[in-house]
Amino acid sequence: MRQGPLAGRYPAVAAMVTFALIPYLALSAAVDPLVPIITESLHMSEQTMTLSSGLGNAAYAVGTVLAVQFAQHLPQRRMLLSYAAVLVVGSVTAAAAPNAPAFITGHILQGLATSMLLIAAAPPLTIGFPRDKLKITAVIMNMCVFGAVALGPFIGGVQAESNAWRPLFWIVAGIAVVALVLAVLTFEDAPPADRDAPRDLPAIVLAAVGCTAAFVGAAQLTSHDFSDLAVTVPMLGGLALIVVLIVYQFRARRPLLTVRTMLTSAIPVAGVGVALFAAAASVAATVLTAAVFLKTYSPVHVGLLYLPELGGAVIMAFVFGFVISRRAIHYLPLVGMFLLAAGIVVFRFALPANQPLALLGSTLTGLALGATVAPALFVAGFSLKSNSLQRVFAIIELLRAVAAFMVAPIFVHFATRVSSDLVEGTEIALWVGFGLAIMGAVFGVAVYALSGARPQTPDLDEFLDGDEPAWYSPPLLARLRSNVSVEPPVHHPHVDSGPSVDRSVHAGAGPVLLAYDGSDLAAHAIAEAAGRVPQSVAIVVCVWQPVDLGFTPVDDQHVDADRASDVRRAAERTAAHGAALARDAGFEASSVAVEATPTWRGIVAAADEHDARLIVLGPHRRAGLLGHLEGSVASAVAAHTDVPVLLVPEPEESEAPAAHR
Template sequence: MRQGPLAGRYPAVAAMVILALIPYLALSAAIDPLVPIITAQLHMSVQTMSLSSGLGNAAYAVGTVLAVQFAQHLPQRRMLLAYAVVLAVGSVVAASAVNPAMFIGGHVLQGLATSMLLIAAAPPLTIGFPKEKLRNTAVIMNMCVFGAVALGPFIGGAQAESQAWRPLFWIIAGIAVLALIMAALTFEDAPPADLDAPRDLPAIGLAAVGCAAAFVGASQLTTHGFGDAAVTLPMFGGLALIVVLVVYQFRSRRPLLTVRTMLTSSIPVAGVGVALFAAAASVAATALTANVLLQTYSPVHVGLLYLPELGGAVVMAVVFGIVITRRAMHYLPLVGMVLLAAGILVFQVALPANQPLVLLAAGLTGLALGATVAPALFVAGFSLQSNSLQRVFAIIELFRAVAAFMVAPILAHFATTVSIDLAIGTSYALWIGFGLAVGGAVFGVAVYALSGARPQKPNLDEFLDGDDPAWHSPPLLARIRPGVSAAPDVPSAVTAPAVGAPDVDVEPTGMVLIAYDGTDLADFAITQAAARLGTGCEALVVCVWQPVDVGFSPTDEQHFDADRATEVRGAAERTAAHGADVAREAGFVARSVAVEAVPTWKGIVAAADDHDASVIVLGPHRRSGLLGHLQGSVASAVVAHTERPVLIVPQYQDVS
């Protein structure tokens, strides 16, 4: 397929992402005031309408898993175009619905396509452009998700004022068609991510059945009690299947989702946890309070009272764009949870009808939403390599959808049944939301403290190059687990002699250990080491590897699954053998070995100790600008943890 005329242009790609995500997310927040109108015109019950929303939300959750699977085996950008077609078709079907089946079918297609577009389009926008664009991407992602949601109540209220629902749905359909047009104009063909990846039908089945059952069960709370089998069996059965999905992916040798990596590393666990708590708590702060206000004010009036939520989301989106390159990014979700707790407390005082306090509470909630979920998503994503970003987004959106969309009907049912006075019942529910907000803040701080994690400035050069995560994330609970180190692999002063220093004279008295990662810089380090140390020396070429993150650049084109340790080990052994060939050509008497270790410096130091190396040779990666003056975090850590001489080749020069 030919490229679109706007392919590779950031403004056009960003516009496509905005148009793709806004329709369903805005509609999901705008639909509540329209329920009486839709049910009357389409002759459907309130329970059927609740089922429609539940199935749409379930489709949104399942779409995250499907998008990851399709990306492995099908051309990614062609699939993005297909998802845009589904969104447009679903929006048109919903807008033109003449019966409940058409409406539900269109709404389900909207939810499914939106999450698949999010997984397919957002990561390329994040890592496919220079880091200077990352600030803009952060603002766009925040506004797409939470700006649209914050604007929803006003849009829905304004439409409900005219006693019609189709005009809004046709506008949504028009935006979806524009998204399709932009997807075609920005089309840039891309191959599948990994043709050797497994087709994980059990994971897809567990996600589909689990989400559908859980959301259908929750939707039954509109007309059934919490103890009814029609509620408990599907809801708890579905949640159990989602738990089985997580355990299955955690234990799988070749998982579709990187659950194991995320749930064993401290910063991703903190980020995911905060996002879930925030998503659940925000329901109490918005949807429930709106129901109380609708008893006093018209839908459009209530929508106006919630407009400060949009303003808060805009302000915090800009703040997020500023701090995404700074250490302060780690603190933003915590600030958001505090603001969310404060907003819920103000809502407590504002109900049933104190307009100034409602405006203040809405503003605090908007600030909180902008500071929590999207920043927490990036905090988790930066803790892994950039090629994992799509799967990170998928996991977080799957969990967030379950937390947010399932908690809403549960808390709504609680508010209406705990007291005959809706305002009093909602007040009780708000205390639950307050507890979730405080619990989320405590959870995030506790994970950092017990794991030895610390706020760090992200190394975006390493992250966007795909070499390493943006920062070090210690193992989960490293400080209280015996034998687990929380020490980060961070740059420190390198005092070892480097190639090019005029007074360096290294004379090895034993084996030379050469750390090799398969890059051109590593080849250059070998040849320079031979020139410095002399030919005829015995050399051991070591390639350090680890599953999932790999840790090296394969020197052949043989496919392997990064989540499968045996395949990564084989690729590492081939890479090390290639390095030994390069060493022999340079004049060494060389052999090779692959070593599994995390972080990389530990494997290098351990191999040097095991083989009593007389000198360690390293070729650290460098960056331009200020970062170019640093020698590299692995080299720094090796120097800091060994008493053996370390020869560093600090600069690769292409002499071809």
């Protein structure tokens, strides 16, 4: 395995991610005061400049899907090097552009490379290092995305004050070069994620065509009315294709994006929804007010008015790092939405030129940005297994790009058309943004309440190990569905000493619960239990969950892991096979398949439902110093039930495959 000299060193990898994400994100927020200078220098119209930004943002959105697809089939770290190289090429092309086509090409490459770097580099930084680094990663992610955006207006204003634009673009190119160098120094070869994954060309086409059309249509608002076909056809058509993409991925047999898992689970839906509302509402607090302030102040003065946004983002980044391992992480996005609403109200009364209120509004907005999108992203990610994090980031960034970047020209157009007075029109638009912020807060609270979701302290060890999500997320709207449980039982532990003592377990009142996941080791546990438990009634339980299954199917029938009905039927067949093994061993056995995440919750729930007097598990022996410890599922079951647990270890000579636990 080829490695760079700084491979595996957290500071170097974190610096690489930082320098990779900052250039385009900061530039996207810095370019507004530079528009007159760039258009004059490159002899292009304001409409063409807006189109350039729209295409760059579209490329950013499409890059999230491309990065996930490439990660499945191509060496991931080599692709990261390629993305960093593309960022350098795009940045140099834009900085040296002699004309509009070259500038637009460079800007598109910058947007495309940045999102691909985010998807390729951020998840490994999050889950590829020990738990104590996760707080630092949270701060870095917040600063990279929202610190860079908050700094944009100031650096754009400073550059505009000198009546030039290329120095800033060359600085951006230099930062991109540093990112590429760090990518080489931290290189650590990694194989593709899943060579057997399908090549989902329809998803890529839908994302590319949909995002491009939607952003181009919105960009046309610079010189067209909303009712013009040049606006409505591409914009609404593009949005329709993005919706088709989501539906297609939800129903696909083997989807590229884990849409089904996210949209059927309460906490991820709440996280994604809050992120989208925050992205859309924040536009009103920055883009619109900046346009009004520029009527009174110079670009650098306006940049100074927005500089407190950076301070607010920095403060909240550290707050996020502090709460990421605590239950308070659930409340942070909600606090952020109310801060955003407050910031928008303050900006409303800061117009047309109240500097103290503008500084206060900027501070509140910076705090809000740091408290909403990145925390909401992690709240959604923690609700799934860590191996889904890359796809979670991709889905959220795709939708966030649409919500934030496409809404901006719509808000600007609305403010200029709703009233002949720009200040009055902006004030009305700000109230719309305020409404979006409040709606986002209400949406998140409603999803939690109607689904029975509760703020929980994340189990980061389980999450980083890849065994289970960081917490339990109930099915979406579970409280409105009578056949869905929202609260798995939790009991006090009691562990039987069966594995180390050769004795029989005497009969009691209820049945024996035999956990069976289709593995040879689970079958061995059933056979061994028959010798320890006299003739007895047994319930064989197979726990399943969509996408990750949680068991090994016992037949050759095709199972679509993303289709819940397929997984349930396979789990029922597996449980029935386990019951047959139990009957052959002497039990009077029946079977049941239980949907639960994580697996131990299903076992504990089944034991509670059937009043089991004993739970039998076959934990898997691990190598090295951990060789005599029980498996993670067995440990969790023992820690969450007061039913005695019989652990039947695998025999020394066993060559059984590891079970899907």
